[in-house]
Amino acid sequence: MSEDQPGTLLSGKYALVERVGDGGMAVVWKAITHGSSGFKRSVAIKRMLPTMSANSEMRSLFIEEARVGAELVHPAIVQVHDFGEDDHGQLYLVTELVNGPHLGDYLRTFRELKARPPWQIIVAIGVRVLQALDSAHHRIDADGNQAPVLHRDVTPQNILLDVNGVVKLADFGMARAMDRGRMTQPDVVKGKLSYLAPELVTGAGPSARSDLFSLGVVLWEALTMRRLFDAPTDFEVVEMLRKPRIPMLSVTRPDLPLGLTMTIKKALAIDPKQRFPSARDMLTELRTALRMMREPVDEFALSKSFSAAQAHLAGQRVEVTYPSP
Numbered sequence: 001m002s003e004d005q006p007g008t009l010l011s012g013k014y015a016l017v018e019r020v021g022d023g024g025m026a027v028v029w030k031a032i033t034h035g036s037s038g039f040k041r042s043v044a045i046k047r048m049l050p051t052m053s054a055n056s057e058m059r060s061l062f063i064e065e066a067r068v069g070a071e072l073v074h075p076a077i078v079q080v081h082d083f084g085e086d087d088h089g090q091l092y093l094v095t096e097l098v099n100g101p102h103l104g105d106y107l108r109t110f111r112e113l114k115a116r117p118p119w120q121i122i123v124a125i126g127v128r129v130l131q132a133l134d135s136a137h138h139r140i141d142a143d144g145n146q147a148p149v150l151h152r153d154v155t156p157q158n159i160l161l162d163v164n165g166v167v168k169l170a171d172f173g174m175a176r177a178m179d180r181g182r183m184t185q186p187d188v189v190k191g192k193l194s195y196l197a198p199e200l201v202t203g204a205g206p207s208a209r210s211d212l213f214s215l216g217v218v219l220w221e222a223l224t225m226r227r228l229f230d231a232p233t234d235f236e237v238v239e240m241l242r243k244p245r246i247p248m249l250s251v252t253r254p255d256l257p258l259g260l261t262m263t264i265k266k267a268l269a270i271d272p273k274q275r276f277p278s279a280r281d282m283l284t285e286l287r288t289a290l291r292m293m294r295e296p297v298d299e300f301a302l303s304k305s306f307s308a309a310q311a312h313l314a315g316q317r318v319e320v321t322y323p324s325p
Contacts, residue, residue, distance in 0.1 A: 004029065004047060010086050014045055014094065025052050026062070030097060043081060046093040053090055066093050068149055068172050072139065076132035078160065078170040098170070100163040100306050101313055104156035107222055109309040119256055120290065121305050122222045124297040127286050128167035129159055129215055134279040136172070137208045150206045154214035155195045156222075161306040165299030193237045194229045198270055201241045209272040212282055216267030223264075224252045244270055260289040 004027075008016045014031045021028035031045045052058040069080035082094035101109075103125065110117050133151060141147040151158075151172060160168040193201075195217050197210035217228050228246065231237045246268050250261040263285040269275045276282040290297060 003050070010045065010092055011084050014043070014092075016045065020044070025049065025058060031094075033094070042097045044078075044095045044097040046095065048091050050090070059091065062091050062093070065172060066091075069093070069095070071141070071147075072136055072149060072172065074132055074135040076128045076167060076169055077135065077172075078168045095170075096168075098160040098162050098166075098168050100161045100310050102157050102170075103159040103161060103218070103222065105313055106161055106306065106309045107156065107225065109312045111225065112312070116225055117222060118305075119223055119253070119260065120297045121302065122219060123260065123286055123289055124302060125159065125161070125167050125222075126215065126219050127283060127290065129154070129169050129218075130279045130283040130286065132169035133208070133211055133215070134283060137211070137279055148208070150208065151211050151214075152206050153192065153195075154211055154218060155192045156218055157192075159218070161302075161309070163303060163307045163310050165301070165303030165306065167302070193234055193241070194227065196241060197272070198241045198244050199272055201238050204272075207272060208278060209275045212267050212275055212279060213269075213272075215282075216264050219264050220246075220249060220268065223249060223256065226252075246270075257289050257292055259285065263289065 004016055006016055006018060010016070010031075013034050015034065017030045017032060019027055020030050026046045026048050029045045029047065031043050033041045033043050035041075048058065048062055063083075066080060066083035069078075070083070073079065078098065079096045080093065081096065083092070084094075085091055107117065133154075136149040136151060139147050139149050149172060151169070153171060154169070158169060158171045160170050162168065195214045197206075197213035200206060200210055220228050229237055229240045229244070231240060246265075248261070249264055250256065250258070253261070263282065266285075267275055267282060276285075
């Protein structure tokens with residue numbers, strides 16, 4: 001199989017335009033879907049890397065991602081549109097295209113400007129991610145049965161920020177639908193180590209509370225602009241997670257509302273039983289922190305911030321403005 005190039009046509013209707021993301025398992029393309037009567041629509045297409053396609057376990061994970069993603073419908077979750085196989089037997093996943101940076105790149109703009117993102121924006125992002133998690137954790141299947149889905153990979157790269165002020169949680173490829181048996185090789189770590197909950201590295205199964213821990217790490221890092229679990233090797237990161245030491249957020253950011261720092265502290269509790277029992281409970285606490293704002297952090301405020309970051313990443317000089325506390 002030759003490597004994909006701009007202009008490659010999949011199934012006679014998806015024309016690849018440009019690569020917009022790379023990972024260890026797949027590459028993401030911006031593409032145009034062509035329909036009848038001149039209909040066109042921009043989409044994202046995720047393609048398994050050729051080196052991964054021959055791996056039956058990776059192929060099963062990719063199929064699982066499509067199956068699970070198609071059953072998750074929520075405004076804060078990247079929606080799956082289609083799934084198929086090209087003429088060479090290579091799989092592809094078609095999703096909505098999010099026009100904007102992921103949270104990791106958004107934070108990078110502030111590092112380059114030697115600044116911190118406004119805590120109000122970060123909390124607003126966290127609220128929307130929790131809405132996505134709450135929907136997945138409380139999913140009801142077509143038969144009316146509870147069929148929760150755990151994300152297992154809540155990281156900055158999987159939180160997408162559209163320039164229209166919309167936040168989307170992406171990549172449920174690491175998810176495990178609770179209505180399916182575990183796949184083979186259960187000891188393989190299905191996520192980015194620095195964001196895993198401590199219990200996952202000691203052999204415990206994932207839960208809604210482990211997703212909340214991962215989000216807690218994301219929020220802690222976004223507010224401090226520091227890595228929480230950072231080491232030169234994966235082995236050292238795992239060792240840090242076995243005996244986690246989590247600095248108090250209020251020490252680094254004494255300007256933050258006490259309620260916000262306590263919410264993140266609870267999400268980062270080492271004992272899962274000490275964390276929030278559900279995404280909905282943590283969501284309530286974060287919303288309370290946002291009520292302190294004189295001006296609401298709505299889609300317009302998020303759009304201004306995300307658009308400014310996108311322009312900075314494109315090399316444009318822009319004035320960045322944010323809501324006042």
